[in-house]
Structure formats: C-alpha cells, structure tokens
Amino acid sequence: MLKSQRLAVLPIDSYDLDSELSVVDGHEYGGEYDTFTFGSWSSHVLANGTGADSDTAFRPHEGSLSLTELGKQLPGIMSMVSSHFPLDRLQWVRIFSLRDGIIAPHVDFLEWAEPGTRVQIPLRTSEESLHSENDTVYHIRRGEVWKIHSTDPHSARSTSKAARLSVCLDFADAEEPVEIRGAVPATEPVRIIERPEPTAAEIEELLGSGQNLTPQTMRAGFRRFAELHFERQAHATAAFDWYVEAARRTGDEDMVAKAQAFRTYCVEKRGDGEAFVW
CATH class of the missing domain: 1.10.1720.10 (L-proline 3-hydroxylase, C-terminal domain)
Structure with a gap:
C-alpha cells in the first residue's frame, strides 16, 4: 500500500510561472546532497530559517521563515505557496530539479528525533518522472500536492532531458495535518506504475x-x-x-x-x- 498521499490539486494554470522556472534552471547548486544523487539533481532554497543563500543543508529550526535572494526572484512561486498553505509551521521552501538522474533509495529525517511533514508539488514534469516508496512506483502530476511518506525507503527518477521541477515544503510536526486552501477537484486517479517481475x-x-x-x-x-x-x-x-x-x-x-x-x-x-x- 502506498503511504504517501495525494492531498489536493492546485489550480496551477492560474499562475504564470514559466519565466520563474527559467530562473531556477539557471540557478547554481552547491552539491550538498551529491552522496544520494546520480545524474542531474539539485536543490534550490527559496526560504529557510535564516534567509541566507548559503544556508542550504536541511535541518529543523525554530522561528519564522525568511526569503533567500532566490526566493525574492520568484514572487509567483512564493505567492502560490502563501496562497494555498499555512506559513506558521512552514520551515523550508525548496525546488528540487531532476533531469536524466536518480536519487538513491533513502529515508529522510534519520538525523533527528522528530520527523516533520514533507509536501511536494511538481511545477514542471512528464511521464518520465517517477517517485517510489517501498515496492510501489508512482507518478505525481503537475499541480498535485503530495505528502511524501519520507520515513520509509523512497526514491525518484527522471529519464527526461527537460528538468522536472518540484516545490518541496517542509513543515514542523509529522502528526498535524497540513491545511490547504483553494484546491480544485482531482479529475484523474492516482497514477501507479505497473512493472513486470525481474527475471x-x-x-x-x-x-x-x-x-x-x-x-x-x-x-x-x-x-x-x-x-x-x-x-x-x-x-x-x-x-x-x-x-x-x-x-x-x-x-x-x-x-x-x-x-x-x-x-x-x-x-x-x-x-x-x-x-x-x-
């Protein structure tokens, strides 16, 4: 059974994000998570606890959220976040880029006693971009809001030459539900990928x-x-x-x-x- 959950679908077409996605495409990545990644994967911080561009290694923190210089260049994406999600528990806003690459299966939050809640929303994606959890592989469509069950082994892969760009929101507290405003009805079933048994x-x-x-x-x-x-x-x-x-x-x-x-x-x-x- 898939433990990750589709929470909502955002009216993403009401946001004109193409120019901002191009900014992300050109943003440099420092390589903090290269141990886990193969091919082209990168993380771009829009908001964190300090507002510093150099503060890129995820960790829980106390206090309010501060925009980085990159976040200030992406008002449309940040408007989407603030319009649909509560900010009081929000600790990090990042965009993950994955192009012709894969993330090693991993478990998040091993370093800390209390896991948080991780949500992802693809802004640009294709059928070649997949997530996995335990023995299930699935596709997250553009604008779908997914709570990632990150304390079980999971992974992601994209064979596309165009970078999949996905907003990652990290909230404090794994138990408290994330209230989402202004969602639209889901019109398609969750996309599970069937795979044959290996020979x-x-x-x-x-x-x-x-x-x-x-x-x-x-x-x-x-x-x-x-x-x-x-x-x-x-x-x-x-x-x-x-x-x-x-x-x-x-x-x-x-x-x-x-x-x-x-x-x-x-x-x-x-x-x-x-x-x-x-």
Missing part, C-alpha cells in the same frame, strides 16, 4: 556486473542497481541487496564494507551533518 537472468546480469566494480567506480556503479527498481517489481531497498552481493563477487572485503555502509547511511542510521565518504 532470474536480469538479476544475474546485474550481479555479474560487480566484476567491473572498483573502489574508484563504486559510486557511479550504484546507479544501475537503483534503476532496476523503477523498471521491475522490486522493493526500493533491493538495490542495496543487489549492490552488496555484487561487491561480494569482487572478493574485495573493503568494497563489501563500503556497500554495506552506504545502505546504512541511506536507509538505517546517520548523524546530523554526517557525510558519507566514497
């Missing part, structure tokens, strides 16, 4: 690719293990099972330990500010 030959070919892994190529090599979950019926964390087994086939115990450590970092345990070193 034994496909799994064996994937595991056999481990013979080409080296300490230098381990990071880049993980991408194909994460990709299969989006194409075949498998749990998101199967990517780590396959990856560890492929590393075992190299006979290099240090590589096995690195593969196991990556799984731990992504879905089991990590500390506040902890960086994974490949």
Whole structure:
C-alpha cells in the first residue's frame, strides 16, 4: 500500500510561472546532497530559517521563515505557496530539479528525533518522472500536492532531458495535518506504475556486473542497481541487496564494507551533518 498521499490539486494554470522556472534552471547548486544523487539533481532554497543563500543543508529550526535572494526572484512561486498553505509551521521552501538522474533509495529525517511533514508539488514534469516508496512506483502530476511518506525507503527518477521541477515544503510536526486552501477537484486517479517481475537472468546480469566494480567506480556503479527498481517489481531497498552481493563477487572485503555502509547511511542510521565518504 502506498503511504504517501495525494492531498489536493492546485489550480496551477492560474499562475504564470514559466519565466520563474527559467530562473531556477539557471540557478547554481552547491552539491550538498551529491552522496544520494546520480545524474542531474539539485536543490534550490527559496526560504529557510535564516534567509541566507548559503544556508542550504536541511535541518529543523525554530522561528519564522525568511526569503533567500532566490526566493525574492520568484514572487509567483512564493505567492502560490502563501496562497494555498499555512506559513506558521512552514520551515523550508525548496525546488528540487531532476533531469536524466536518480536519487538513491533513502529515508529522510534519520538525523533527528522528530520527523516533520514533507509536501511536494511538481511545477514542471512528464511521464518520465517517477517517485517510489517501498515496492510501489508512482507518478505525481503537475499541480498535485503530495505528502511524501519520507520515513520509509523512497526514491525518484527522471529519464527526461527537460528538468522536472518540484516545490518541496517542509513543515514542523509529522502528526498535524497540513491545511490547504483553494484546491480544485482531482479529475484523474492516482497514477501507479505497473512493472513486470525481474527475471532470474536480469538479476544475474546485474550481479555479474560487480566484476567491473572498483573502489574508484563504486559510486557511479550504484546507479544501475537503483534503476532496476523503477523498471521491475522490486522493493526500493533491493538495490542495496543487489549492490552488496555484487561487491561480494569482487572478493574485495573493503568494497563489501563500503556497500554495506552506504545502505546504512541511506536507509538505517546517520548523524546530523554526517557525510558519507566514497
């Protein structure tokens, strides 16, 4: 069962956002989350607790929301946010960009005792842009408001050459519902992606690719293990099972330990500010 929920649909066509999306396309990204991402993924902060452009690493905070310089350049997007969502619990406003890339399966909020509520709304997307949760793959349409169940393993992939741009809103308190104003009725069912079961030959070919892994190529090599979950019926964390087994086939115990450590970092345990070193 999909735990993430479609909460609403926004009247997104009433906002003229094309010029602002172009601003995001040209905005530089500092690479804070490169450990988790493969291909072109970036995070762009519109509002946070300090208003500083350099304050880009997500963390819970006390106090009010402040616009960054980027947020000040995007009044239409911020107007959409303030028109439809409560601001009293809102802690971060970001835009995630994903183009021909994938995010490793991961669990959010492992660093903190209290998880928050994470909401995403695609502003530009296509059928090639997919989300996943546990063993389910789904597509979020433009303007759909989704509460992401971020404490279970989840991922995202886009094979499109045009960047998918999605607003991410982080609210304090995981239990309190997010009240959404001015929504429009959903006219289409939730889009679940059906995938065939992987064949034994496909799994064996994937595991056999481990013979080409080296300490230098381990990071880049993980991408194909994460990709299969989006194409075949498998749990998101199967990517780590396959990856560890492929590393075992190299006979290099240090590589096995690195593969196991990556799984731990992504879905089991990590500390506040902890960086994974490949």
